[in-house]
Amino acid sequence: MRTTLIVGNWKMNKTASEAARFVRELTSALPRDPAVEIVLVPPFTALESVRAALGSASHLGLGGQNMHWEAQGAFTGEISGPMLRDLGCTYVIVGHSERRALFGERDGDVHKKVRSALLHGLRPILCVGESLEERESGRTEPLVTGQVAAALNGLSQRELDAITIAYEPVWAIGTGRAATTEQAVTVHRAIRKHIAAGWHHDTAGRMRILYGGSVTPQNAASLLSEPDIDGALVGGACLKTDSFATIALAAKNRPTH
Numbered sequence: 462m463r464t465t466l467i468v469g470n471w472k473m474n475k476t477a478s479e480a481a482r483f484v485r486e487l488t489s490a491l492p493r494d495p496a497v498e499i500v501l502v503p504p505f506t507a508l509e510s511v512r513a514a515l516g517s518a519s520h521l522g523l524g525g526q527n528m529h530w531e532a533q534g535a536f537t538g539e540i541s542g543p544m545l546r547d548l549g550c551t552y553v554i555v556g557h558s559e560r561r562a563l564f565g566e567r568d569g570d571v572h573k574k575v576r577s578a579l580l581h582g583l584r585p586i587l588c589v590g591e592s593l594e595e596r597e598s599g600r601t602e603p604l605v606t607g608q609v610a611a612a613l614n615g616l617s618q619r620e621l622d623a624i625t626i627a628y629e630p631v632w633a634i635g636t637g638r639a640a641t642t643e644q645a646v647t648v649h650r651a652i653r654k655h656i657a658a659g660w661h662h663d664t665a666g667r668m669r670i671l672y673g674g675s676v677t678p679q680n681a682a683s684l685l686s687e688p689d690i691d692g693a694l695v696g697g698a699c700l701k702t703d704s705f706a707t708i709a710l711a712a713k714n715r716p717t718h
């Protein structure tokens with residue numbers, strides 16, 4: 462009942478012209494299957510060229526990597542929800558750990574971004590995850606559910622239906638050391654339980670919870686074999702056609718539950 466979602470987070474990679482070339486190659490390599498939704502998240506500067514390269518009938522969606530919570534104004538260097546919508550984005554990544562760690566984003570900012578995204582018709586992909594130190598001191602679940610609670614505080618059940626959560630342990634991002642399937646499943650279940658307790662078990666049942674952090678063509682099939690893992694947020698491995706296509710195929714071929 463939850464459509465598998467594979468998101469490619471390009472981070473600060475590819476110019477607009479590189480992006481257009483890449484997308485033309487990628488489109489034909491990715492599966493077209495109603496059971497798998499695929500979303501590309503290039504840098505802001507490449508959104509227009511990616512949209513043009515995809516064409517209007519594309520089966521691939523488009524998202525932004527970040528946004529400001531205000532719709533417009535004196536915020537030099539920032540991008541707003543309406544700007545992303547106007548370029549064809551339907552999703553936006555919010556609260557990525559690189560934003561939190563390198564650019565000082567706090568839970569309160571993430572909350573404002575989630576609210577603003579919803580207001581402007583974008584579906585937030587809310588990233589949460591613990592550091593290695595937090596994991597080793599046994600604080601993973603309270604930490605992660607605390608981030609979820611702070612970001613989604615006060616949202617209605619209907620608003621929650623537009624949200625996707627991405628569990629991305631900080632120690633797994635870009636390190637080549639993914640969480641084991643068991644570690645991911647444990648946290649995904651804790652998040653789902655938290656949503657059920659805070660809202661409704663039907664809301665929790667509809668919520669897509671992705672795993673992110675060193676997802677590769679090698680580990681994707683195992684992660685996606687779990688009913689509690691509804692897809693993947695892919696960084697490094699989404700920058701090459703072969704590896705991203707292999708991950709998307711693993712999603713297409715995942716066992717039906």
Ligand code: PGA
Pocket residue numbers: 470629633634635636637673674675676694695696697698
């Ligand atoms: P990675 O990044 O796949 O390169 O670990 C994932 C992410 O940061 O979303």
